[in-house]
Structure formats: C-alpha cells, structure tokens
Amino acid sequence: MKELLLWVSALAILSEAFAQTDLSGKVFVFPRESSSDHVKLIPKLKKPLQNFTLCFRAYSDLYRAYSLFSYSIQDNDNELLILKEEVGKYILHIGRTKVTFKVMDNFLSPVHICTSWESSTGIAEFWFNGKPMVRKGLGQGYSVGVQPKIVLGQEQDSYGGEFDKRQSFVGEIWDLYMWDSVLSAKNMMLVYQGYDLNPNILDWRDLNYEVQGYVAIKPLVWGLSLESAEHLEIK
Ligand SMILES: *[C@@H]1O[C@H](CO)[C@@H](O)[C@H](O)[C@H]1NC(C)=O
Numbered sequence: 468m469k470e471l472l473l474w475v476s477a478l479a480i481l482s483e484a485f486a487q488t489d490l491s492g493k494v495f496v497f498p499r500e501s502s503s504d505h506v507k508l509i510p511k512l513k514k515p516l517q518n519f520t521l522c523f524r525a526y527s528d529l530y531r532a533y534s535l536f537s538y539s540i541q542d543n544d545n546e547l548l549i550l551k552e553e554v555g556k557y558i559l560h561i562g563r564t565k566v567t568f569k570v571m572d573n574f575l576s577p578v579h580i581c582t583s584w585e586s587s588t589g590i591a592e593f594w595f596n597g598k599p600m601v602r603k604g605l606g607q608g609y610s611v612g613v614q615p616k617i618v619l620g621q622e623q624d625s626y627g628g629e630f631d632k633r634q635s636f637v638g639e640i641w642d643l644y645m646w647d648s649v650l651s652a653k654n655m656m657l658v659y660q661g662y663d664l665n666p667n668i669l670d671w672r673d674l675n676y677e678v679q680g681y682v683a684i685k686p687l688v689w690g691l692s693l694e695s696a697e698h699l700e701i702k
C-alpha cells in the first residue's frame with residue numbers, strides 16, 4: 468500500500484513537472500537575476516533538423532548580454548542559440564558557427580522574433596517585429612542535432628547546465644513556437660499577427676515544459692486594451 472501511494476504521488480509529481488499546457492494569454496516571468504532559475508522545454512523532435520523556424524516574444528529591460536533560447540546537444544552547448552549581445556544586436560549560433568543580426572531596437576517595448584534557417588543554402592532569416600532583417604548564411608550542409616536540452620532563462624555551457632548569471636534572462640517570454648520547416652514570408656507576418664500556424668516542434672498552445680526555480684506563469688499584460696480587458700470587470 469505504501470508503495471502504491473509512493474507510486475501514485477510520483478506520477479502526480481511527474482505529470483505536474485511535464486505538463487502539456489495551453490499557455491495562450493500567459494507569459495513566463497523570470498523575475499530576478501540568478502544562475503539557476505530556468506524553464507526546460509521538451510520538444511517533439513525525432514530527426515536532425517535541416518530546416519527550422521523559431522518564433523517568440525520577449526520583454527526585458529536588461530542592458531547586458533543575455534540568452535533568449537539555448538538548445539544544447541550532448542557534444543555542443545551552443546548547437547542552436549539566440550543571444551542578445553547588446554542593444555541593436557542579436558547573435559544566432561548554429562552548430563559551431565554564428566552570425567550577427569543588427570536591428571533597430573525600440574528599447575523598453577516587447578520584441579517579436581522569428582528566425583529561420585535552411586541547411587541546403589545555410590541562409591538564416593531574422594524577422595524583427597514583423598520585418599525581415601538582412602539575411603545571413605551559416606552552417607551550410609549542417610543538420611541541427613537531436614535529443615536537445617532546451618532552456619529559457621539561462622545560457623547552457625554544458626548539456627543541460629553550467630549556467631552563467633551574467634547571461635541569464637530577466638524579463639518575460641511568451642508565444643514561443645517552432646517548426647521543422649522554413650515559413651514563407653507571408654506566414655512570418657501571420658505569426659507576428661498572432662495566427663496559429665500549427666507548429667510541430669514547440670507549441671505555446673500545447674507546451675511540454677518544466678519550471679526550475681523562481682519562474683512565474685502570469686497573464687499577459689502588455690498590449691491589453693480596455694475593450695479586451697472588459698471581461699475583467701474593471702469598474
Ligand atoms: C529542407 O528544405 C529544403 C528546401 O529548402 C527541402 O528540399 C528539404 O527537403 C527540406 N528537408 C526536410 C527534412 O524537410
């Protein structure tokens with residue numbers, strides 16, 4: 468009986484830790500700087516990636532460098548990494564190569580980022596607030612490795628760990644989606660507008676994740692209008 472109870476509570480903990488959740492209208496808040504707080508994302512991914520598109524929104528008032536999306540594999544901590552290096556400058560790592568995208572940064576408002584890459588040409592796109600930045604090329608012929616550890620809030624220097632406080636993210640992240648294909652320009656614009664385009668690797672509306680440390684899930688507050696907030700019964 469004792470064993471059964473243990474088993475049942477272990478299952479409950481497991482199902483809580485690996486919840487498959489619709490996070491529409493919600494955000495992850497990373498409320499403090501640390502070298503530990505993070506969210507692990509569990510992707511639907513079986514084959515190495517020859518093409519992908521990754522989109523999300525982020526809001527932060529940090530001036531220093533920080534990690535936005537850290538995807539490591541067994542032998543490469545920077546397999547797929549998006550870093551904001553400084554105001555106006557984002558870095559995309561794929562395999563052991565990287566490129567820089569320069570953007571017109573409107574500091575202190577949320578940003579929407581979609582980045583895509585195709586192995587056959589190595590061309591990477593970086594859409595910033597619905598607009599395509601200058602395309603760059605990296606990792607032509609490469610395939611992004613499988614069985615990743617995907618971390619939000621921290622930058623991995625080993626497979627699933629070795630976080631550096633100075634690269635941690637403080638702020639809010641939401642609307643994160645990933646596809647195993649390169650979205651067309653029209654679809655990039657539709658994602659920016661908030662359309663659901665059936666992402667097949669990571670889906671904010673059906674997300675498998677695990678919170679570690681101090682990360683809160685809160686309603687989205689940016690961009691609400693009084694009309695859309697009416698149901699909140701503000702009097
Ligand atoms: C990746 O995209 C290219 C076209 O850019 C296509 O030819 C190829 O089949 C795609 N690979 C996969 C695995 O979908």
Ligand SMILES: [Ca+2]
Pocket residue numbers: 544545622623624625
């Ligand atoms: Ca790293």
